[in-house]
Amino acid sequence: MENVSKTANVKRERVMNEFSDWYNEMIELAEIQDKRYPVKGMNVWLPYGLRIMRNIENLIHEEMVRTGHNEVLFPALIPESEFEKEAEHIAGFHGEVLWVTHAGEKPLEVKLILRPTSETAMYPMFNLWIRSHADLPFKIYQIVNVYRYETKHTRPLIRVREISRFFESHTAHDSFEDAERQIREDLEIFDNLAKNLALPYIVSKRPDWDKFPGAFYSLGAEVIMPDGRTLQIGTMHNYKQNFAKAYEITYETEEGTHEYVHQTTFGMSERLLAAVMGIHGDDSGLVLPPTIAPIQIVIVPIPMKDSPYDVNAYAKEIAKDLRTAGIRVYVDDREDIRPGRKFYDWEIKGVPLRIEVGPRDVEGNKAVFARRDTFEKFSVDRDKIVEEARKTLDAIMENLYARAREFLETHIKRVDTIEDAKKVFEDRRGVVELPWCGEESCGVEMEEILDASMLGIPYPEETAKIEGKKCANCGRDAKYVARFARTY
Amino acid sequence: MENVSKTANVKRERVMNEFSDWYNEMIELAEIQDKRYPVKGMNVWLPYGLRIMRNIENLIHEEMVRTGHNEVLFPALIPESEFEKEAEHIAGFHGEVLWVTHAGEKPLEVKLILRPTSETAMYPMFNLWIRSHADLPFKIYQIVNVYRYETKHTRPLIRVREISRFFESHTAHDSFEDAERQIREDLEIFDNLAKNLALPYIVSKRPDWDKFPGAFYSLGAEVIMPDGRTLQIGTMHNYKQNFAKAYEITYETEEGTHEYVHQTTFGMSERLLAAVMGIHGDDSGLVLPPTIAPIQIVIVPIPMKDSPYDVNAYAKEIAKDLRTAGIRVYVDDREDIRPGRKFYDWEIKGVPLRIEVGPRDVEGNKAVFARRDTFEKFSVDRDKIVEEARKTLDAIMENLYARAREFLETHIKRVDTIEDAKKVFEDRRGVVELPWCGEESCGVEMEEILDASMLGIPYPEETAKIEGKKCANCGRDAKYVARFARTY
Numbered sequence: 001m002e003n004v005s006k007t008a009n010v011k012r013e014r015v016m017n018e019f020s021d022w023y024n025e026m027i028e029l030a031e032i033q034d035k036r037y038p039v040k041g042m043n044v045w046l047p048y049g050l051r052i053m054r055n056i057e058n059l060i061h062e063e064m065v066r067t068g069h070n071e072v073l074f075p076a077l078i079p080e081s082e083f084e085k086e087a088e089h090i091a092g093f094h095g096e097v098l099w100v101t102h103a104g105e106k107p108l109e110v111k112l113i114l115r116p117t118s119e120t121a122m123y124p125m126f127n128l129w130i131r132s133h134a135d136l137p138f139k140i141y142q143i144v145n146v147y148r149y150e151t152k153h154t155r156p157l158i159r160v161r162e163i164s165r166f167f168e169s170h171t172a173h174d175s176f177e178d179a180e181r182q183i184r185e186d187l188e189i190f191d192n193l194a195k196n197l198a199l200p201y202i203v204s205k206r207p208d209w210d211k212f213p214g215a216f217y218s219l220g221a222e223v224i225m226p227d228g229r230t231l232q233i234g235t236m237h238n239y240k241q242n243f244a245k246a247y248e249i250t251y252e253t254e255e256g257t258h259e260y261v262h263q264t265t266f267g268m269s270e271r272l273l274a275a276v277m278g279i280h281g282d283d284s285g286l287v288l289p290p291t292i293a294p295i296q297i298v299i300v301p302i303p304m305k306d307s308p309y310d311v312n313a314y315a316k317e318i319a320k321d322l323r324t325a326g327i328r329v330y331v332d333d334r335e336d337i338r339p340g341r342k343f344y345d346w347e348i349k350g351v352p353l354r355i356e357v358g359p360r361d362v363e364g365n366k367a368v369f370a371r372r373d374t375f376e377k378f379s380v381d382r383d384k385i386v387e388e389a390r391k392t393l394d395a396i397m398e399n400l401y402a403r404a405r406e407f408l409e410t411h412i413k414r415v416d417t418i419e420d421a422k423k424v425f426e427d428r429r430g431v432v433e434l435p436w437c438g439e440e441s442c443g444v445e446m447e448e449i450l451d452a453s454m455l456g457i458p459y460p461e462e463t464a465k466i467e468g469k470k471c472a473n474c475g476r477d478a479k480y481v482a483r484f485a486r487t488y
Numbered sequence: 489m490e491n492v493s494k495t496a497n498v499k500r501e502r503v504m505n506e507f508s509d510w511y512n513e514m515i516e517l518a519e520i521q522d523k524r525y526p527v528k529g530m531n532v533w534l535p536y537g538l539r540i541m542r543n544i545e546n547l548i549h550e551e552m553v554r555t556g557h558n559e560v561l562f563p564a565l566i567p568e569s570e571f572e573k574e575a576e577h578i579a580g581f582h583g584e585v586l587w588v589t590h591a592g593e594k595p596l597e598v599k600l601i602l603r604p605t606s607e608t609a610m611y612p613m614f615n616l617w618i619r620s621h622a623d624l625p626f627k628i629y630q631i632v633n634v635y636r637y638e639t640k641h642t643r644p645l646i647r648v649r650e651i652s653r654f655f656e657s658h659t660a661h662d663s664f665e666d667a668e669r670q671i672r673e674d675l676e677i678f679d680n681l682a683k684n685l686a687l688p689y690i691v692s693k694r695p696d697w698d699k700f701p702g703a704f705y706s707l708g709a710e711v712i713m714p715d716g717r718t719l720q721i722g723t724m725h726n727y728k729q730n731f732a733k734a735y736e737i738t739y740e741t742e743e744g745t746h747e748y749v750h751q752t753t754f755g756m757s758e759r760l761l762a763a764v765m766g767i768h769g770d771d772s773g774l775v776l777p778p779t780i781a782p783i784q785i786v787i788v789p790i791p792m793k794d795s796p797y798d799v800n801a802y803a804k805e806i807a808k809d810l811r812t813a814g815i816r817v818y819v820d821d822r823e824d825i826r827p828g829r830k831f832y833d834w835e836i837k838g839v840p841l842r843i844e845v846g847p848r849d850v851e852g853n854k855a856v857f858a859r860r861d862t863f864e865k866f867s868v869d870r871d872k873i874v875e876e877a878r879k880t881l882d883a884i885m886e887n888l889y890a891r892a893r894e895f896l897e898t899h900i901k902r903v904d905t906i907e908d909a910k911k912v913f914e915d916r917r918g919v920v921e922l923p924w925c926g927e928e929s930c931g932v933e934m935e936e937i938l939d940a941s942m943l944g945i946p947y948p949e950e951t952a953k954i955e956g957k958k959c960a961n962c963g964r965d966a967k968y969v970a971r972f973a974r975t976y
Contacts, residue, residue, distance in 0.1 A: 034613060034616075034617075036613070036616060037562070037563055037609075037612075037613065038567050038569075038570060038612060039563060039565055039566075039567055039600065042563035042565060043563070044560060044561070044562050044563070044613055045560055045561035045562075046560060047558035047559055047560060047628070050559055050560065050561055051559075070535035071535055071538055071539075072532060072533055072534060072535060072538065073532070073533035073538055073652055074525070074532050074533075075525055075527060075530035075531070075532070075650050075652070076564070076633055076650065077527055077530060077586075077650065078527075079526050079527055081526075082526060094592065095592040095593070096591065096592055097591070097592065098565075098588050098590070098591055098600075099588065099589060099590040099591070100586050100587065100588050100589075100602065101587060101588075101589045101590065102586070102587040102589065103584065103585070103586055103587070103637035104582060104583040104584055104585065104637060105583070112527065112586075114588065114602075121525075124525075124526060125522060125524070125525065125532055128522075128524060129522075140535075145564055145633075149591035149592060162563050162564065162565065164561055164563070
């Protein structure tokens, strides 16, 4: 009975069917960013959006401290000469870098690029910093702005020319095995973060033709957005010694010999917020996980003329109790704005829990709770408010996660043939898994036929191996399951 | 007696006489920044330096929340067309802006500049955001990286081409009076911050020929560095309606008419950290105010062979008590490093208080406190440690502030003639105050004769007015006291 009412009240029709419009509207209405800045693909972070993003970043900082990464901050400009040291890397980014060529009226002696990512800025310094095996593993990170001059259609937080909240950790190790251990730690960090955002996801090992420029292999973590397209929200790369050789990053072993370090990176960005918006949102607006909501509870006093009860004072008392309990609470006591309008505003902004107090609540020593995720309303005794608030916020987290996991699971379909794969893309969208022989030529052909990208094979690799199936393209024995999706 | 010993132990000979060398050494030895990044005037923030700066920024964020400023984040790139709308502003920055001219191989249709400050990025959006008197006062801020292609000698944190921690608040008001109220609020915010950094300072109203490009008037807050040169660490500008007219930022009054807004800005940067380093540091390294020290107390266990007492366990117990009391504490239990070397390392890094524990301390239930600011050492009973630690950290703040105030006061000298001013610059350096008629020609001439800059007149202006004195340059009646200094 309870479950029925939950599902019944939550509408996601616009979110599913007109996702692009819904998303653009929410960016604006929930005051996440202003898109009217006069450079395409560069947007202004508004206070509310920035507060959510800062909360996400605080979760990242905590994980970094826990795992012994140190925070650094590198310049945003990289000399052309440093940028061009690793051949694959420069080839991968060359078409989309922004060039600083002049200072005042004068041309620069060495042209500078605005970092598209920081390998080529950091690794000349790694060369100076890393000397001995005692310096390893070496683990740093930064959250900065990076630039990629996208030629595709831009979209706030998702595809932009200035990623203004770009997280990147860079590590160096004494062996391939220790670099692999780092990748596992990255996956654990990512998993902790994703749980805190109530975001179920999948991890795929990218095909060689789509790995990060300069990487030995790349992993991508994806969510499925409401329109069925996947959004990459995390990447981990094992570089082996590729950059170490280009930047001469060596260390002295215990035996006194010199070896190149092994390196990894791990990246995330403001796309995490885009994923939260798309995956939890509904036709009434955002639905924020309590973990990152700038306001976890909004209290709306509903005064009534000629009532002897002071609902504003009562609301403030409740707010005080909740604040003391460590909950982020806001009392919306704006005058001249009707409660219905306030409900509407805070629903758009995704505040997880609303508490309404009217004269009857003051009289009865109660308050009405309204959950943003299910629209359920129920009455709570005054002396149970803090306890019930905590419980309800926890229940919201659980419900968001369960709902999102169900969506993810029902949007991944394993089939055997290209025809069936095509039908899935017509029908229900999402991720399609197909048997694959492992050859690039087959993979690329399937991408073309399906008008989709190969995300790669499920990770860890063991889970991707299959037997007794035929490659959906060439008909030879299949080695792996490969994932395909329309991507952002 | 106590005061004598304090002064006697603190050596500031190198800080005073070889400030430039000392400063560069400390940037490196205390691990604030790495200057070896391959672009002149752009440096890499190292973890320890960044942690101090983040603590300074947290104090700024707190003040911004207290005073109702909202945090935003603007793109770092500004289209040439927007940048050139305010004539004085563009003239003031034109020579030193960095130009982004190409994306990949292709020239951009509209060239972009890397922001040297954000007026020209923000005000096209103010034009969209501000509609009515109800939107005013409008108060926002951001902490971002900005670029000024300095042609002078660069110096970490002080004169750089990428200011990576640039604070700027921007406000809009319905009247000149309300903008003036904002300037007073800015001064109050600055004063709170400066007290938390134990930095005494002076505020001067800049002469017209040195005000911010586009401003109606500019205030500068300065400290005097150990070599007697002043360092500007805060600026407040009243723009009147100069930018509002250029960017058409109007609001509807209660009467329904449309008026241009009045605007102000307030700026600070990583120079705050440079001031902390220079003003509190001594020949043994940094001395950090406890308010911003990443480690407020370092505990160094001093084990002795064959002793039955476990000094490491004892140190960790003390650390736990201190941490529970909200103090940032670190136990340096590194093996194979002698205590003397540890003392030396943490003295360079400016940790305010060191606690040493040896077997005799464990036996006697005591610990030895060593103050970084005075080098005083004294024994404290185990059960008084938390209380004494708090008291000592407070005492360190007070002592740092008192010491710095004395230095400031003894380095400002008021004289009547150019000759006496010259002598001051030879003798003792610092700020010289001279009677001035108020004419630009005289002011500029005095700058040349003294080989110093006019900081301006003391602020508030009433405190700058003098009577019965003659202008030190032209001999006519002086109207103001004007401040001159060699500046960073």
